[in-house]
Amino acid sequence: MSDLKDSGRRQFLSFAGHAGLASVAASAIGVNLGLVEIASGQSSGKRGVTPFSFAIITDSHLFSPENHRFDRSLIDAVNQVNALGRQPDFVVYTGDIAQNGREDQLVKGQKILSKLKMPVKYIPGEHDWYLDLGTVWKGLFGKETWSFDHKGVHFIGLNSILVKDFWTGTGMTPVQRMGVMEMLESPIAGPWGVGAEQLDFLRRDVAKLPPDTAVVIFTHSPLWDYYPRWNFQTSDAPQIRDILAKFDHVTALHGHVHQTVYNKIGNLSSAGSLSTSWPWPYPPVQLAYPGSQMNQSDPANTKDGMGTQSITVAADGDLLSYQPFADSLTPFLKNGINV
Amino acid sequence: MNNTHVKVTRIPAPVVALAASAAILGLAFLVSRPSWARPPFTDSQLADQQQQLLAEVDKGRDLWHGSKPSMSSTGLACGNCHPDAAASNPQTFPKYVTELDRVAPLRDMINWCIEHPQGGTQLDVNSEDMVALEAYAFYLNRGAKIEPGLAVPTGPYPVKSGVGFPKKPSGIGVDQ
DSSP: OBOSOOSSOOOOOOOOHHHHHHHHHHHHTTOOOOOOOOOOOSOBTTTTBOOEEEEEEOOOOBOSSTTOHHHHHHHHHHHHHHTOSSOOSOEEEOSOOBSSOOHHHHHHHHHHHTTOSSOEEEOOOHHHHTTTTTHHHHHHHOOSSEEEEETTEEEEEOOOOBOOOOSTTTTOOHHHHHHHHTSTTOTTTOOOBOHHHHHHHHHHHHTTSOTTOEEEEEESSOSSOSBGGGTBOOTTHHHHHHHGGGSSOEEEEEOSSOSOEEEEETTEEEEEOOOSSOOOOOOSOOOSSGGGSOOOOOTTOTTTTOEEEEEEEETTEEEEEEEESSSOOOHHHHTOEEO | OTTOOOOOOOOOHHHHHHHHHHHHHHHHHHHTHHHHHSOOOOHHHHHHHHHHHHHHHHHHHHHHTTOSGGGOSSSOOHHHHSGGGTTOOGGGOSEEETTTTEEEOHHHHHHHHHHTTTOOOOOOTTSHHHHHHHHHHHHHTTTOOOOTTOOSOOOOOOOOTTTSOOOOOOOTTOOO
């Protein structure tokens, strides 16, 4: 049923109709209503999907000092996910564990995330990568490019923050290189993307999949030109969308933006995630779904505008439930959005 | 009484001319008071003044992005939550600020942020650093409608690509 490596995942139950939705809402606030659930081992619906959920934690941007507020925030996120009434089958971490790409920061993040009760898949963000070009990250978290199948859904993870070498010729130190990659609009490195190799991987990976396959793709940066000025973009997103164009529907989930946001382009739905470090403001762009903006964060509340997210996958679609630490969801977001 | 002569004093021409010019000049002064108040700035003076402003904005940009270590102990700089001075809304100050429980100018809000999310030491409100920070925030929001007390969130003003505030890399924001 799944080739996701796992050591002790709970047996998963399927849901039906309103009972299912209520349960999803309940798990969104971490409460188990104890509804009677119909056990089912069969797949349902035309996509051959057996309902389940997974969670996303992202962008912890850990600093080096001990007991930093971002450490505490990430611990809260782990506890929040562990306490979900409906336990996710796995967690995906969509990048930027470390703030400066330092080994101690990445190791600290891995230690905190190891307290999750379920398996975790990782993709890198630019803050993880450019101090040592992913050496420590790959050692801790494995491949940056992957795919697996789970209960009828095809999951793909890519490294979307790659740029051409700008550091060798200029003789930059690793710290300078990391600093350059933190700059808005990336004036020196240029816009980042997944690169030719990963596009080839993607092409081969989805070549044999039928069009009605449920596909979920994870990248650190959004797969649309949300706001290139703040690096809210992936330069080869059009090529990615091209390769995925054959599918009836693709769900693209990303980090990097530190905010709730939803958009749909063609067959690809795109949703951003809450960070556990700090909230970003919304850029000056007209959103197709302006209701997907959360309320402006209260600077006096150190937890506002941050949290985790849980996605329930079912035959008729995926429901994304944002789970902020403080109440900042708009009516549009409160009961989850179909992605 | 037909032959009464009224003595007409002929005013000499120069006097008439002088009186006329005085009248005209007086009228001119009344109409164009500013140029009468002080001489206008020359183009090069204006350029120099603008350069001084941009130098302050430049300093403010560095401070906004963490160039002064005493402004932060958490690693957060203004630029984390307020990239391109977004969501800082300088044009809505002075206004009642819940964090301070009073009507406050922008500089007080900046100091509050330095102390709280950033865990740093507040700046002297009359210091050049504070002027620089305000210069940056206002400059990046130039053209915004002034609305003291506006409580609804406004959008950040668009920064045209590459123009926002061009800056050579400085390594600011990376801890050594």
